[in-house]
Amino acid sequence: MKNKLIAPIVLSTVLLAGSIPFSNVLAKQPEEAAAISVTKKWNEKANVPIFVREKQLEKRNATNASDALNYLEEKKDQLGIKNPKAEFQEKNTKKDNLRMTHVRFNQKKNGVPVEGAEVIVHYNENNQIVAVNGSVNTDLDNLNLNTKPEVNSENALAVAKKSVDAPAQLQYDPTTELVVYPFEGEHSLAYKVNVNFHGKEPGNWFVFVDAHTGKVIDQYNAIMDADEINTQTGNGTGVLGAHRLLHISQKKNPNEGTVFQLADYAHNNLGGIFTYDAPTGSLFTSNSASFKKDYDRAAVDAHYNSEKVFHYYLDEHGRNSLDDKGMAINSYVHYGTNYNNAFWDGRQMTYGDGDGSYMISLSAGLDVAAHEMTHGVTTNTANLQYRFQPGALNEAFSDIFGALIDDANWEIGEDIMGPGAKADGRESLRSLSDPSKYRVGAAYVAYGNGKGKYPSHMNEFYDLPRNLDNGGVHINSSIINHAAYLTAQDIGREKLGKIYYRALTTYLTPTSDFSAARKAIIQSAVDLYGEGSSEVAAAANGFNKVGILE
Structure with missing residues (x-):
């Protein structure tokens, strides 16, 4: 009988492989930490979600925070906000390529921000308010809290x-x-x-x-994961043997002569794309413009894939790097020993080499790089909290854009699976088209419907506690993944990407749940393609089919 393969470590903010306890990959959970004892549970319903679509559009005098606050005052009874002008403070105001203006507010108590409570007022190009969404904490009015x-x-x-x-x-x-x-x-x-x-x-x-x-x-x-420098073209060999054309830099050192670095300065208004060796913390270097040593392979793929993902967001969505302000894109490879993991840590991408059996070097996967870099986009936009349904949305958007950027199929991680995993039938980490093709870990089975498979529908939702997969961030993400896949079958990948990108960057807030995501994605389709369009119907139908209804 063939032995069941058990992976020694799973992917954290990347790609939970499902058969490993969550605590093996992340730092100690609260239940394990000796220094404290957490007895309370996070109340994800403390901030009440709102989504109001205006039916009768009236032209406003302005599209700014002052006018938006006036509107919230007008609609305070409908929104459940007692005193908007006292409770809300402008966080930012942005105008997008549809000429819509979005004013985002933080809710505050005595000037102190309320965690996760944000409201966004959306104007169309005609200075008419078309929607308001976000979440408000309705307990603040009667709350006697000392804020000193x-x-x-x-x-x-x-x-x-x-x-x-x-x-x-x-x-x-x-x-x-x-x-x-x-x-x-x-x-x-x-x-x-x-x-x-x-x-x-x-x-x-x-x-x-x-x-x-x-x-x-x-x-x-929430781990998910220069002097005399001239950028030029170089080349290298990737983990799977692919020949890669790279943007690299040449640097002249007085005592060492000329060296070549995996440092890409070729893109306007971008701080650069850099690939480092994790054990030393140094940029990858070579004595020639060719990076073909075995040790270079993981770095070659990380460097190449980072540029591919950068160009997707720039070319498809007009986004300049992860923060849309040209932040440098930094990757570290060869992290840890036999490390079956990759993660975005809030500022950079880090890739392990795998153990050679369950996984190979994780930088080999374009979808892995896209997944991690999309966490960076999420951090700088919706900033979805990394637990329960908001965390599952965080993971789902990374999976979805991973599959859109690496568009060969609807699988995640197929290029990083090792021979042992493949022999055991694990061809990828997750599947957007057929989530139930893979089992979840044994620790999670009791919290689902008993079948122990990744869910495709809300009737298979895993009601996990926080100490297991941060409340199901990787496992329940497959429901949203599948909704996106179903929508794409009707409208294609390109339109799906535009709709989901708009929802992530324009409508979602830190505590958005699955229901809020449905509303945000449908509204994004309305913005882009018009009320009553086939794209709006497809967006709604994807959620209908997975049981996320009005």
Whole structure:
């Protein structure tokens, strides 16, 4: 009898392979951390979703935050907001290529932002408000909360670092922000601390420390994952033997002569595309313009795929890098030992080499690179919280754009599966066309319908606790994946990408759930193709078929 293959590690913010406990890949979950004991559960319903489409359009005097607040005041009873002008503050205002204007607000209590509560007012090109969406916290009006902290941010940071067993050396400087944090009918004044580190168990932790008591009330891991320099064309050999044309740089060192680097400065208004060796932290270099050593292969693919994904977002959606401001695109390869993982850590992409049996070098997959870089787009737009349904949407958008950019099929990760996985029947990590072709891990089966397969419909939804897959971010994402696939069968990949990109960057907010995603995607189709169009019908039909209804 053939032995059942069990992978030693799964993909984190990339691609949970399903047969491995979630805690094997991420840093310690709250239930495991010795430093704290978290007894409360996150209340994802604390912020009430809203979506209002205007039927009678009236021309406004302006398309700015002041007018948008006036509109919210006019509609406050319908929206469930008692005092919009006191509670909401402009976060940003953007005009898109359809000449629509979108004003995004944060909800605040005594000037302190409420975690996850954002509202967006949308104007069409005729200065008419067509929709309002987001989420509001309706408990704030009667909330008697002291918003003056008794604990300082330095102490909160120390508590947060201890709670996640952070090493002395962090990947980036940690950040702290004072927020109002909702829990199961309760609200706390808290420091939202972001601690980011690599190592054996990489982490991009968000820790919420009570600003009055100094105790941790919640935490989750959101790791998902030049002088005399001239850019020129080089070449290299990828993991699977493909010949790659690359943009590289030539640098003259006084003592070493000329070296060639995987550093691409060829794109206007982009900070560059750079590929590093994770063990040394140095740019990949060669004595010639050819990168063909075995050790170079993972770097060659990471560099090549990063440019492909960059061009997709620029050419198809007019987006300049992950933040739309030309941020540098940094990739690190050869991370860890036998590491079956890749992740976006909030700022860069990191790829393991695989164990050679279950997975090979993860940078070999264009869809893997697209998945990770799309997490970067999400971080800089909707910023979907990485747990429960918002986290599943976060994963789904990365899978969907992974399949759109690597458009050979509707599978994710087919190029990184090792011989052992293939011998066991695992040809890819997930399938958008047929999610149920693969099993989930044994720890998850009891929370579904008992069949133990990736879900394709809401009647197969896994009601997972937070300590398993962050509440189902990888597993339940397959429902949204399948809805997108079904829509694409009616309208094609290009239109699907335009609709889903618009929903992600224009309508979704940090706490958006599956129902909010349906509304956002349908509204995006209306914006792009018109009310009553076949594209709108296809967008709605995709969700209908997976049981996400009005």
